[in-house]
Amino acid sequence: MEFFRIKRDIPFMRYALIFNVISIITFLIAVISLATRGLNLGVDFTGGTVMEVAYAQAADLNKIREAMAKLGFSEASVQNFGTSRDVLIRLPVKQGLTSAKLSELVMQELRKDDKTVNMRRVEFVGPQVGRELLENGALALLFVSLGIVAYLAFRFEWKFGVATIVANLHDTVIIVGFFSLFQWEFSLPVLAAVLAILGYSVNESVVVFDRVRENFRNRRMRNRTVPQIIDNGITATMSRTIITHACTQMMVCAMLIFGGETLHYFALALTIGIMFGIYSSVLVASPIVMWLGVSREDLVKPEKKPAAETV
Amino acid sequence: MNRYPLWKNILIVVSVVVGLVYTLPNFYGEVPAVQVSPIKATLKADPALMARVEDILKKGKFTPAGIFLDPTSVKARFRDTDTQIKAKDLLQSQLGEDYVIALNLLSNSPDWLTAIGALPMYLGLDLRGGVYFLLQVDMKAALTKKVESFTNDIRGTLRDKRIQYTGVTRDGQTITVRFRDREARDKGVTEIEKAMPDLTLKPVDDAGGSRIVAALKQTAQTQAEKFALEQNITTLRNRVNELGVAEPIIQQQGSDRVVVQLPGVQDTAKAKDILGRTATLEVRMVEAHASDPAARNYDPQKIQQAIDGQVPFGTELYYAQREGAKEPLLLAKQVVITGDRITDAAPGFDSQTQQPIVSVTLDGQGARIFQNVTRDAVKRRMAILLIDRGKPEVLTAPVIQSELGARFQITGFKSTVETRDLALLLRAGALAAPMEIIEERTVGPSLGAENIRIGFHSTWYGFAAISVFMIAYYMLFGVFSIVALVANVLFLVALLSMLQATLTLPGLAGIALTIGMAIDANVLINERIREELRNGNTPQAAIHAGYDRAWNTILDSNLTTLIAGVFLFILGSGPVKGFAVVLCLGILTSQFSSVMVARALSNFHYGRRRRLDRISIGQIWRPTGAKAEG
Numbered sequence: 029m030e031f032f033r034i035k036r037d038i039p040f041m042r043y044a045l046i047f048n049v050i051s052i053i054t055f056l057i058a059v060i061s062l063a064t065r066g067l068n069l070g071v072d073f074t075g076g077t078v079m080e081v082a083y084a085q086a087a088d089l090n091k092i093r094e095a096m097a098k099l100g101f102s103e104a105s106v107q108n109f110g111t112s113r114d115v116l117i118r119l120p121v122k123q124g125l126t127s128a129k130l131s132e133l134v135m136q137e138l139r140k141d142d143k144t145v146n147m148r149r150v151e152f153v154g155p156q157v158g159r160e161l162l163e164n165g166a167l168a169l170l171f172v173s174l175g176i177v178a179y180l181a182f183r184f185e186w187k188f189g190v191a192t193i194v195a196n197l198h199d200t201v202i203i204v205g206f207f208s209l210f211q212w213e214f215s216l217p218v219l220a221a222v223l224a225i226l227g228y229s230v231n232e233s234v235v236v237f238d239r240v241r242e243n244f245r246n247r248r249m250r251n252r253t254v255p256q257i258i259d260n261g262i263t264a265t266m267s268r269t270i271i272t273h274a275c276t277q278m279m280v281c282a283m284l285i286f287g288g289e290t291l292h293y294f295a296l297a298l299t300i301g302i303m304f305g306i307y308s309s310v311l312v313a314s315p316i317v318m319w320l321g322v323s324r325e326d327l328v329k330p331e332k333k334p335a336a337e338t339v
Numbered sequence: 340m341n342r343y344p345l346w347k348n349i350l351i352v353v354s355v356v357v358g359l360v361y362t363l364p365n366f367y368g369e370v371p372a373v374q375v376s377p378i379k380a381t382l383k384a385d386p387a388l389m390a391r392v393e394d395i396l397k398k399g400k401f402t403p404a405g406i407f408l409d410p411t412s413v414k415a416r417f418r419d420t421d422t423q424i425k426a427k428d429l430l431q432s433q434l435g436e437d438y439v440i441a442l443n444l445l446s447n448s449p450d451w452l453t454a455i456g457a458l459p460m461y462l463g464l465d466l467r468g469g470v471y472f473l474l475q476v477d478m479k480a481a482l483t484k485k486v487e488s489f490t491n492d493i494r495g496t497l498r499d500k501r502i503q504y505t506g507v508t509r510d511g512q513t514i515t516v517r518f519r520d521r522e523a524r525d526k527g528v529t530e531i532e533k534a535m536p537d538l539t540l541k542p543v544d545d546a547g548g549s550r551i552v553a554a555l556k557q558t559a560q561t562q563a564e565k566f567a568l569e570q571n572i573t574t575l576r577n578r579v580n581e582l583g584v585a586e587p588i589i590q591q592q593g594s595d596r597v598v599v600q601l602p603g604v605q606d607t608a609k610a611k612d613i614l615g616r617t618a619t620l621e622v623r624m625v626e627a628h629a630s631d632p633a634a635r636n637y638d639p640q641k642i643q644q645a646i647d648g649q650v651p652f653g654t655e656l657y658y659a660q661r662e663g664a665k666e667p668l669l670l671a672k673q674v675v676i677t678g679d680r681i682t683d684a685a686p687g688f689d690s691q692t693q694q695p696i697v698s699v700t701l702d703g704q705g706a707r708i709f710q711n712v713t714r715d716a717v718k719r720r721m722a723i724l725l726i727d728r729g730k731p732e733v734l735t736a737p738v739i740q741s742e743l744g745a746r747f748q749i750t751g752f753k754s755t756v757e758t759r760d761l762a763l764l765l766r767a768g769a770l771a772a773p774m775e776i777i778e779e780r781t782v783g784p785s786l787g788a789e790n791i792r793i794g795f796h797s798t799w800y801g802f803a804a805i806s807v808f809m810i811a812y813y814m815l816f817g818v819f820s821i822v823a824l825v826a827n828v829l830f831l832v833a834l835l836s837m838l839q840a841t842l843t844l845p846g847l848a849g850i851a852l853t854i855g856m857a858i859d860a861n862v863l864i865n866e867r868i869r870e871e872l873r874n875g876n877t878p879q880a881a882i883h884a885g886y887d888r889a890w891n892t893i894l895d896s897n898l899t900t901l902i903a904g905v906f907l908f909i910l911g912s913g914p915v916k917g918f919a920v921v922l923c924l925g926i927l928t929s930q931f932s933s934v935m936v937a938r939a940l941s942n943f944h945y946g947r948r949r950r951l952d953r954i955s956i957g958q959i960w961r962p963t964g965a966k967a968e969g
Contacts, residue, residue, distance in 0.1 A: 030869075030958045080786070131781070132608055148786040154777035157473065161912060168910040175902040183895060217845050220907060220915045224922060227903025228856060231896030235863070238892045268866040271812070272859040275805050279855030282801030283848060288793050291848055298852070 032267035040262050041255035044315035051312050054304075055198050058205020065208050070215030073162045075155035077119040077130055084144035086112040095137045110289040114148070121155050165219045172223055173197060176230050184237055187320040192233040195313035196226055199304045206300050212293055221297035228276075229305025232269060233313045239265050240314075244324050254322065258314050273306050341882050341946040343939055351939050354931070355826060361833035364448040364459045370404065371423035372445040374585050375430060375438050376412035382437055389413045392430065399429045416445055431583075443585035444603070460835050462602075463843035463917055466791050468784035469602040470610050471913070474575075474774045476595045481567035481772030482512055482560060484677075489535060489553070490514050491673075496534045502527050505548075514538075514553040524549040537562075564594070567772045570679060572597055578613050597774070603784070611779075619773070620678025620765065624712070625720035625736055626654045627669035634738045635719045642667050659722070659733035668736055670722050675712050680705025684765035686758035689750060695758040697749045699765060706745035713743040725764060734761060780913065794847025801851055802828075805858055813865045815955035816941065820861035823937035827857050830928035835921070843917030853925025856900065860933035864889040865956060872959050878951045886938045893934060897926045 040047075071078045081087075089106050092115060096104035101119050109116035117134065131150040138145045153161070173193055180189035203222055207214045240261035243249050249257055280302065283295035375392055377384060389408045392415060396403055401422060403415040417423040423442060431440045446459050464471050490509050493516055497504050504527065505517040516531075518524040521544060528540050528551060537559035541552045555563065572589055575597060579587045588600040604610045629639035645656045646667060653672050658665040683700040701709055713721075722736040737749050752758050782790075805824070809817035831850060835842060868885030872878065901923060908919035945951055 082785075131779075132611070135608075146783070146785070147781075148783045150779060150781040152776070152779035154475075154775075156475075157778045164910040164912070168906045171906045171910070172903045175906065176899050179898060179902060216911075216913075216915050217848075217918070220845060220911065220918050223903050223907050224852065224900070224918075227900035230899040231859065234895040234899060235892055238895065242888075264870065265866075268862050271866070272862045275808065275858045275862065276852075276855035278804040278808065279797075279801035279851050282799075282804065283797040283851060286793060286796040286800055287848070288789075290790065290793065290844060291797065294845070294848060 032270070034263055034266070037256070037259045037263045038266075039255075040259050040311065041315065041318060044311075044318065047307075047311040048315055051198065051308060054202055055205075058202045058208070061205050061208040062201075065211065067204065067208050067214045068211045069162075070213045070218075071118065071151055071153050071158075072216040073158050073165075073214070075121045075153050075158035077121075077153075078149075078151045079117045079119070079131055079134060079147070080109055080149040081115050081117065081135075081138060082146045082148050083113045083115070083142060087115045088141075089115065091141050092117065092138065095141060096134070099133060099137055161216065165216075168219075168223055169200070169226075172226055176227070180230075180234070183234075184241065185322070185326050187317050187322050187326065188233070188237050191313040191316035191320060192230055192237075192309065194316055195233060195308040196230055196305075198312065199229055199301060199308050200226055202304050202308075203297055203300045207293075207297070212296065215293065217291075217294040218297045221294045222301065225298060225301030225305060229301060229309050232305060232309035235265050235268065236261050236310055236314060237317070240317075254318060254324075258318060262310055262314060269306060269310065273302050277302050341879055341938075341942045343942050343946075347935070348939060351936055354830065355936075358826070358829040358833040360452070360455070361457045361836045362829055364446050364452050364457050365832060365836065367446060367448040367459070369444040369459075370416050370418075370447045371420045372414050372416045372443045373423060373427045373430060374412050374414045374441045374443040375434060376441070377438055384408060384410065384412050391434075395430060395433050396426060399426070401426045401429070414443065414445060439580050439583050441583040441585040442603075456837075458836060458839065460832065460842045461839045462787075462791075463841045463846065463914065464600060464602055464780065464787075465782050465844045465914055466787050466794075466842065466847075467602055468782050468787035469600065469604050471601075471778075471780040472599040472614060472776050473592070473778035474571075474597045474599065474614075475777045476568055476571055476597065477773045477775065478564050478567065478595050482555065482563055483509075484772065485559075485563045486512055486514060486555060489538065489555075492535060493531055493553070496530055497527060500526070500530045502530060512554060516551040516553065518549045518551075521549045524551060527551060568595065568597070571772065571774060575599060575614065582610055582613060584610075596777075611776075611781075614776075619726045620681065621724045621726065621731075622675045622677075623670045623673065623722050623724060624675060624716065625668050625722050626651070626671050628666070628720060628736070630666050631720075631738065633718075635716075642669060645669055657722070657724070657731060657733050659736050666736075668720075668722060668733060670724070670733075675721065676701070676705045676708055678765070680708075681765055684762045686755060686762040689748070692750075694750060695752045695755045697752070697758045697762045697765065699747055699749065701745050701747075709743050709745075709747075713739050713741075717741060723765070734764060790844045791847075794844055794851070798847065798851040798854065802854055805854070809858065809861070812957055814957050815944070816865050816868070816957075819937045819940040819944075820858065820865065820933070822940055823861060823933045824854060824858060826936045827925070827929050827932040828854060830932060831921070831925050834924050834928065838924075840920045840924075841917050842921070843914040845914045846917035846921045849918040849921030849925065853922065853929060857925065857929035857933050859896065860889065860893040860929060861937055863892060864934070864937065868954075868956055869959055872954075872956075878945070878954045882941055882945065882954070886934065886941075890934060893930065897930050901926050 087108070089108070092106045093104070096102070096106065096117065096119070101122070103120055105118040107116055108114065119130070119134075122130075130152070131147070135145070135147055173196075176196070177189045177193045180192050200222055203225065204214070206212070207218065240258055243252075243257045243261055249260070252260070277299065280295050280298045283291050284299070287295055375384075375388065377388075382388075386408065389406060392413050393406055396415065401417075403426070404418055405416045407414045407416075415426065417426060427440055427442055434440060446453065448457070448459070486509055490507050493514065494507050497516075503519055503523050505519055507514065507516050516527060518527060524542060528542055531538065531551065531553065532540055537556055538553045539556050543550045543552055568591060572591060575589050579589060579599070579601065582601070582604070584601045584604055586602055588598065590598045592598045599614060601610055625636060627636050627638040627641040627645070628634070629637070629642040631637065641651070645651070645654075650656050651669070654669045655672055657668050657670055659668055680701050681699060685698055687696055687698055688694065689696050716739050718738060718740075720736050720738050723734045724731045725734050726732075735749060737751060749761070752761075802824070806821045809820050811817070813820065828850070831853065864885050867889050868881045871881035871884045876884065904919050904922040904926065908916060908923060911919050945954060
């Protein structure tokens, strides 16, 4: 089997502007959504209590809501989690009742209606811890970005570093934008997925740029222009790019299918990240490098001239 | 010719064997067991204890599947959970006071594996069920308490040295000592300075008179905070011991936080109840009561006045709960001792009357204070107060029968249940400073098992899909890649088992993701080989170039992911940290397995052949269409 039978280099760079416009539009939608709708932050970041309870038969959500209202949590969110028997209850932070007692109270109240109810999971995060987790998350994002720029600048050249990080940060914004647009819950595992994807999709740019560098050094390609060299680099690595991502996506799909609710958003973030990762790190990063004016001299080390004699 | 030097082949074989051995314990599953570990430092888990456990079980007609001794405990395996629980109850009744008897699950792997340190992966709370707490120590309260104790000391010192003062008051973290004149104040400064070097003293003279404003020195503050945290950790440890948890983790985090992890706890409500109790203990003298005319300070009139709202200066009105009735008591505001002076408390029976009692042991300073106070207080009553979340509760208010020292008994209980509860409260006793649960994650055991299933299924089906695709697309080289991938999983699981790193559900997802990412290296190599063939290179040269040139690219791409993994590890918490660990380790193992192992296989298969016309890497399509290899 051979999926990719490409006769000539595809002139990606000719359409560079289009790719970037598409990407800027998506980016803007994400930013606007983030600015207007904000993120549906999970309990990890906002503080509060999440409880997962299981019933022997389909749960009556209205009754549970009533029970919560009786405890003074009229703003509690009650919804099914995976199956109709599992229920997820979200309670906001309440002054004076932040302790572990809360979940006991809730269970007592629920047992009054239905004896079969079974506590599966409780997560309580104090507001202070939530703030810290959010701060640490932002800090991790910053350090990872800086680390990658530094590494690429050291390994290649600053232009590649800048282009890669622009492409990948815009990926990050887009993933987060999706979570904002659809108001999916943004939790700690999702943040982990975003960061992992940041590291992963940088690979894309690395592979393409590696090839571009190799092409610049290749004597046979001496007469080609910079866009041609980049086109060749992208074309040559395209089949690998798509096959690799297809494989990773197979794994992520398995998580989406078998991972249940718990891994759902984690896998979703990975999926979006992989899709946009390919797109941006190939079709956004490369034009940026071109526009930044990369040249053969940037990558091919000049032959060492004999040092001038000192007097 | 593509051949690996001997050492590389040996390295690969050795790593695979080591990987297999250390992965093995994960397949054996677990058996129910009972773990007996000493509570006190003076007791040791030794062969004598093992013999004792064996003896008790034999007398109870239990036949354990095996009894083991390790440095901290004696563990007995059982065939089913039913006997396990019955055996636990038996051991609890025989050894309960000095030992923690806990239900546990032990790896069922053969002894030789355990002997070389090959253990199953350490599962996080989200996979095995249990409770995680992050507790915040209220350091301000700890300091206030410390400063408060100094106000008493200052009074005592000034009285001893016969220095006239008009008042000692605490205002937040500072103490103000008022004097009639400057002379007395100056004398006071010298004496307090001598007696209490932990205080900084500032003499003040103004319209308000001559005063000393005293505050804790910075070093003393740090010290007090450190002690408070240490004592709270000790107290928590005692409380956890009461719970009987097999492998509890109680750790300091940062300067004012404590992490408590109780894996496998079934009764989470009880755990939270005992841990979440932010109680402190205080012993105070009873100034008036209305129930026992034989005791001193019997004064129903004063009590009635207090109930009506006239509480005398320096006292507070409390109600002692007893047998459903409330007994009003007027207690002195001054605290005789706090719970941190209590070193032990145990239920028992009086040797003469056979009545249930609680015997209490105090530390040196506590004993001295107690002796001084009780000498003049025979036939008076003293109250033990439990202050839980700012709500004081009188546990008991016994009559002092004689001068008390380091050891004394509290009598007058109706049942052993009462004495046991009181002893537990006194012993697990006091926290140096109040604590608040600021993060809690409880996972029920059924959800834990389900999470394992979820993680395992995702990994397995994803892996199967990748395998089918790779082999269909790259033929024999696909097989090499998949074998390399299996080796990668093997190394990863072996490393996780060796390091006993905590495996969480995100960690399991991390294993799946690493597999998905690790295949990248092999795709890169295989594509490169195809490309070299397309360009007209010989198969041997193509294999060589494919592996060689791909190495740097793979290294680059792995390093960027590693950067993400490392920062995630440093800044992440809980389950996310588990994900980061797997991600980092997975990247390291994949660099080895996908390049070295896959190459070793292709070298082994093709490397020796001098004349190699075609290799099985799927169809190579050439743009000219002249010739295709299959």
